[in-house]
Amino acid sequence: MAETNSAAKDILAVRDLRILFPTRDGRDTVKAIDGMNFTVRAGETFGVIGESGSGKTTLGRALVSLIAPTDGEILHDGTNPASLRTGEFRKHRRDYQIIFQDPNAALNPRMTIIDSVIEPLEVMREGNDSSRRKRGVAALERVGLSPETAGRYPHQLSGGQKQRVNIARVLTLRPKVIVCDEVVAALDVSIRGDVLNLFTDLQREFGLTYVFITHDISVVSHVSDRVAVTYLGKLMELGPTEDVIEHPLHPYTRALLSAEPIPLPSSMRVDKRIILEGEIPSPVAPPSGCRFRTRCPSVQQRCAAEVPAWRELKPGHMVACHFASAEGPPPDNQDAPVAQQQQEEANEEV
Ligand code: SF4
Structure with missing residues (x-):
């Protein structure tokens, strides 16, 4: 948990956000997010909690521009990413990353771990192959994986190790904000604490801002400075975590x-x-x-x-x-x- 600093600038600002989808048969509209307003401060961990169907997963994807708002806007450090040109948007987006619940989601089973870790750098055309590999191995080590892990394949790793690889992959981009969508839900209970502690250490070291999306109150109470409670596409309550929980x-x-x-x-x-x-x-x-x-x-x-x-x-x-x-x-x-x-x-x- 980061030290709460209410004077910190707003790195995310969600304003009158609505996200609607057509139902599969196209006859109705799903109101996934139906009017949300909140801000996330730079350097804090902001928890979003709710049951499944509360809209929290849609919200997480929208925060990193994977889903466009139907109405309203999400500002990234004061900028509306929707207003950027394609090239600018690509550069901008590296600062706003997401890690998913399924540790396999971002890993190609046919690619070695190091190739998966440096893939985002290749997409961004950063450095050359040797500098990218160096950065990839350093990121793996930083998340507690040995350099030997680099040559392995996803099926040779445990769920916890794969989630560490996903963290390393995102870290290589040196983002400002990471949305963590149920990141420990698929992991064995015995290792969840270690992975959450890793997130906390990385936050201190790199000044990261997290949005932790979860259905699990113990996760929120472990990591978040503030928490928002969602229900059916709306916020019900938001405040300092200790205050909201106690x-x-x-x-x-x-x-x-x-x-x-x-x-x-x-x-x-x-x-x-x-x-x-x-x-x-x-x-x-x-x-x-x-x-x-x-x-x-x-x-x-x-x-x-x-x-x-x-x-x-x-x-x-x-x-x-x-x-x-x-x-x-x-x-x-x-x-x-x-x-x-x-x-x-x-x-x-x-
Ligand atoms: S009492 Fe409050 S929470 Fe309950 S239904 Fe009325 S407005 Fe909603």
Whole structure:
């Protein structure tokens, strides 16, 4: 985790972002991102957390220009990459990289590890073959892999080693920002901590900015300075990680945290276990008003009629809920179907 510096400049600025896709049959529209605003400061680790279907993966790809916004914009250090000419865009894009969940995603099974690592440098036409190889081997060593790894093939490496190769591959470009999309989710639990610590060390050494996208609260609490909670294409809550995890203000964040079994420290766990009822609704036809209302135990009539404003309830701590306050989420509405169901389940358990 980097030292939080609220005076640092915004290296990413997401403004009124909407990303819509046609459904497969072309008859409907998926609202993957439906109005997001936030900034990421240079040198910080910004966590994005949510269930699958929350839009976080689309967001990650959009942050590095792999997907274009339908509306709104994403500024990279004040520049809108969409405004750049092809040559300028290619140069610019090396500063904004992404690492995916699947360690095999960027590795060609028929290429040696060193050839995969230096491939981005070849594409950028940087240096000659010998200088590229030198840089590639140095990057492999920096991520904890021996020079002998260079001549091997992906199938000869473990998942953790392959993910280190992916980190080395991205490092050769010396980026400013790396989006890490579920980067430890496919790895054995026993090595996740080592890989996360490697990310932290590299951040200190190279002054990197990370956006960590994950469904795993323990990952966010381990690495992030600030965290944004996403639900059905919108932000529900955003703030300093410790504050959001210890004192969530949104009913959805509270439910996510209470569903997390271990390894949160006891001080970060909430007493009452709140089960998230049902599946996340379809992003083709999201609920009116507050997106979370069909699963919210605090829901009231107003929630269906009005989209909650994005309000700053504590310094740097934003929430989209009509009834949340700086003290916490609103109390359960005993007449709400979700609250009644939870009460019945609690009674059955006793
Ligand atoms: S109380 Fe209403 S506005 Fe707040 S999270 Fe629940 S449904 Fe949304």
